[in-house]
Amino acid sequence: MKQVHVEQIQKVIEAVKGKDIENIFFVACGGSMAALSFGDYFVTKDTDMPSFVYTSNEFIHRAPKALGEKSLVILKSHTGTTPETVGAATYARSKSALTVAISMDVESPLCQEAEFTVHYNYKDGSDAIDCEIGIYYTLLFKLLNLITGEEKYLRGVDQLSKLGELIERNQAKHKDVADAFGKKNKREKIIYTMASGAYIHHAYSFTSCLLMEMLWVNSNAIHSGEYFHGPFEITDYDVPFLMVVGEGPSTPLDQRALDFVTKYSENVEVVNVKEFDYTGVDEDLKEYFGPALAGPVLRLYADGLAEHTGHPLSVRRYMWKMEY
Numbered sequence: 495m496k497q498v499h500v501e502q503i504q505k506v507i508e509a510v511k512g513k514d515i516e517n518i519f520f521v522a523c524g525g526s527m528a529a530l531s532f533g534d535y536f537v538t539k540d541t542d543m544p545s546f547v548y549t550s551n552e553f554i555h556r557a558p559k560a561l562g563e564k565s566l567v568i569l570k571s572h573t574g575t576t577p578e579t580v581g582a583a584t585y586a587r588s589k590s591a592l593t594v595a596i597s598m599d600v601e602s603p604l605c606q607e608a609e610f611t612v613h614y615n616y617k618d619g620s621d622a623i624d625c626e627i628g629i630y631y632t633l634l635f636k637l638l639n640l641i642t643g644e645e646k647y648l649r650g651v652d653q654l655s656k657l658g659e660l661i662e663r664n665q666a667k668h669k670d671v672a673d674a675f676g677k678k679n680k681r682e683k684i685i686y687t688m689a690s691g692a693y694i695h696h697a698y699s700f701t702s703c704l705l706m707e708m709l710w711v712n713s714n715a716i717h718s719g720e721y722f723h724g725p726f727e728i729t730d731y732d733v734p735f736l737m738v739v740g741e742g743p744s745t746p747l748d749q750r751a752l753d754f755v756t757k758y759s760e761n762v763e764v765v766n767v768k769e770f771d772y773t774g775v776d777e778d779l780k781e782y783f784g785p786a787l788a789g790p791v792l793r794l795y796a797d798g799l800a801e802h803t804g805h806p807l808s809v810r811r812y813m814w815k816m817e818y
Contacts, residue, residue, distance in 0.1 A: 729759050
């Protein structure tokens with residue numbers, strides 16, 4: 495990891511040590527919110543620290559009473575220009591919270607507004623450890639170590655050096671099946687996604703940011719644990735599902751949903767995180783690395799749809815084209 499990133503993350507850790515933090519807020523929009531949500535998942539799973547996820551504008555308007563000088567607010571925007579997230583940083587600072595911006599642009603409005611910045615490199619040939627996933631996971635592992643004192647998170651930081659290689663291996667493993675998924679589903683008007691645990695955030699991001707935003711395919715992210723409480727009634731032989739079977743305590747929820755959906759639908763695509771290549775990752779860290787690998791793998795399925803529909807992922811109807 496580049497020294498500048500090491501120093502940025504260490505400044506955040508030292509600030510947290512000096513603030514007697516009592517709760518954490520993860521605040522962003524869209525795919526950035528989904529990415530931050532992995533932090534909330536592991537903080538609430540592994541610690542007794544209260545943690546919350548907010549979409550930026552609701553964070554401002556709901557004005558949570560728990561927000562104050564003993565709060566850590568982590569905000570993320572890829573470009574650092576998302577107005578709602580910049581506004582959320584302003585609001586958090588007005589409540590004396592410790593604010594940390596995660597972005598690719600240190601000169602962006604968000605990074606200028608937040609007290610601390612954790613910058614990541616983007617499309618500059620950097621190793622994965624210096625890019626979005628590696629930077630965020632390094633910060634997350636160090637925060638978890640600070641809160642719990644458990645050494646496994648420091649092993650996690652060390653093993654992030656293997657992240658780039660693991661992403662490449664797992665993408666290579668799924669490239670052909672993702673392309674076949676795109677070819678098979680190129681004329682589908684609706685594709686449901688399903689997951690649970692940490693991976694429900696991937697289902698949300700794939701649904702909202704890739705299928706709906708980028709590909710204009712109708713979709714809904716279904717939590718595996720909620721599938722039997724309404725959504726399973728839409729299941730039929732020709733209804734397409736993309737299902738993530740996760741690595742972690744929620745796997746039984748996924749398996750139960752998978753057993754049913756494959757019985758009644760003939761178009762179920764499964765991404766089984768347990769079958770990922772985890773070479774060099776300790777057994778007790780696989781559930782943390784699974785979400786870091788699932789995002790790049792799932793992106794291939796969107797690429798497959800884009801290739802076979804002739805609809806580039808860069809095309810937008812409204813976003814960035816008009817006032818909204």
